[in-house]
Amino acid sequence: MSEELRRTLRVYEADYPGQPLVARRADLEVINQLRAQLDLPLVDAALREIGSAAEADPPEPPPPAAPDHSAAREIYRAYLAKVAELRPHRAYADRVARATSGSGPTPVRPLATMGTGGGPLLCDHCNKPIVLEGGPHHGVPADAAWAKNPGGDWKSWVLGGLVVEIVTNGTLRIYHGYPGRDARQCCNAARRADEQAQERHAPQRGAETFHALRMFLEHEFPDRTELERVDLVNDILNTVFSYDPGIGVNRPSGAS
Ligand SMILES: [Zn+2]
Structure with missing residues (x-):
């Protein structure tokens, strides 16, 4: 069962980038349903795992260097x-x-x-x-x-x-x-x-x-x-x- 789900998920994820935007939205729902069933992290619209380092906000830019006096x-x-x-x-x-x-x-x-x-x-x-x-x-x-x-x-x-x-x-x-x-x-x-x-x-x-x-x-x-x-x-x-x-x-x- 889970092997089949995995295969389905791989197909959806592989096809996802080539889909028109409207289809993607529906596909993303399916992808995340499959992932939930497989106990995998959910993904965002770019298929990045939510909560992963890649999805996290970019690091704060370092504070500007203290002025040089x-x-x-x-x-x-x-x-x-x-x-x-x-x-x-x-x-x-x-x-x-x-x-x-x-x-x-x-x-x-x-x-x-x-x-x-x-x-x-x-x-x-x-x-x-x-x-x-x-x-x-x-x-x-x-x-x-x-x-x-x-x-x-x-x-x-x-x-x-x-x-x-x-x-x-x-x-x-x-x-x-x-x-x-x-x-x-x-x-x-x-x-x-x-x-x-x-x-x-x-x-x-x-x-x-x-x-x-x-x-x-x-x-x-x-x-x-x-x-x-x-x-x-x-x-x-x-x-x-x-x-x-x-x-x-x-x-x-x-x-x-
Ligand atoms: Zn004098």
Whole structure:
């Protein structure tokens, strides 16, 4: 009996692919009835056994690979290293700017003692100390005058002008002179040279780097706001890729 059923089933299954669609539907019913009687798995319209691996849904495509943040991560590391390198110089620039700020005469102590190794602040253009004007120390460099009259918080006018500047990377610049057009004055010569260096600097990284950093920071700092992350992206791009004016001639104690 079952042998005959098997034979019938084989005939139906062999003929099935060549049948018109309408006939197939009826044949499929017969095929599955025969299969049920023979205790065989039922088949679908393509004669695939239902429940077999072939019939099962195709495997889920693998999830898209996690975005590759390695390039952005490298840039971020370079940024952190640069920030760490600049930190003492930026803090120093703030201290010097505060100590020498204000209108009227300039306190002599910072001019004479806040430079590298506790020496005088030097002009970043000509590398010479600031010279005092008026009074008993007229025409004398700040450190020499201070050596003769150390202590206290005495002030003096400065001969030929003094510029205390914090440049784009947050570090200090000290110059002789009065800002203006006179290119013989240290501050103006330095500004011109700085502008030329900036013009020579290659353009910043483009939108692609901006986007890669944004994606990386979104992954790295999900708790920060979008605005905070965009600010950080801009800081990273400025710090790592913008024109780097370097560190001035005056250095805080303990820094190279
Ligand atoms: Zn100078």
